Amino acid sequence: MKARRQSVILETIQRQRVGSQEQLRRLLRAAGFDVTQATLSRDIRELGLVKGGADRAYQPPAAAATNGNPSALLNRAVGEYLTRVDRVQQLVILRTGPGQAPLLGVALDGARLPELVGTIAGDDTILAIAPDARRARVLVRRLERLSRP
Amino acid sequence: MKARRQSVILETIQRQRVGSQEQLRRLLRAAGFDVTQATLSRDIRELGLVKGGADRAYQPPAAAATNGNPSALLNRAVGEYLTRVDRVQQLVILRTGPGQAPLLGVALDGARLPELVGTIAGDDTILAIAPDARRARVLVRRLERLSRP
DNA sequence: CACGCGACTGTATAAATATTCTTTTTCGAC
């Protein structure tokens, strides 16, 4: 349950201003996830979300992680979620556990890798698109290096 | 008082992990600023600080603001603080109200302007260094445009 | 099967933060 719920949280805070965990709780309940505020507090920490700014809303972690190591987030996400990598021409297929694909997708997008044009995340699969086959190979190598340092 | 205090807040959260407004209050008191938690809550909002991430600490706004408009923060800071701009060769001298220079300095650094090598902020003056005189002129023009659109 | 272990969650509550309502301070016009 957790991975799916966290994915929905990520999408939710990007679609609208979420100013409290109670509000988030109501939104999630409408989406079929009925959990307590305590659980959301834990989810928010695990996702690395950040609260503040002019409107005191929750924000995605990508920006915040940019501080120290730019790809620390990607690093963590790859280690945590990625289970398999394949390549077909300039396309790279990434596999994760169920519901985890969006989490890894966000991390990939946020890392702004030069050899990555964009991603489409399903439930447990991500299609990552490189400019050409050569750079797709570079991407595969980079991911493999990240997944076992 | 406020501008100076907010500058110190910015420096403080960059030097060490600050996990609560009470902790920040104690740190500021050691630095000669004796204010209540309510005031800090307001300062934090005005600075656009953000709290969260793995260690639930306060973080500077630059990263968070990168989301929407990259230079929205600079825009605001220039409008709010900048009072005068001069140029000498490749150096640009910016003036602000007392204690406000560090705030504008942080915004300038965060904006990563191509014609700006770096800044040194005093209390009410910033020395901004461009690669050469031509680009210093570009910088001056950009700042003037920002200060009265 | 019984046990222990680890991940996950809820409940209750402590801790932290935001806000409302006042008071104080600042500053410009007179």
Added chain:
DNA sequence: GTCGAAAAAGAATATTTATACAGTCGCGTG
């Protein structure tokens, strides 16, 4: 100076968030 308006800050309090503790579930092992 004195007045009034606006900014700044405090006190008290409401709201929000984190956490200690306990319970459940799934799973692998003796």
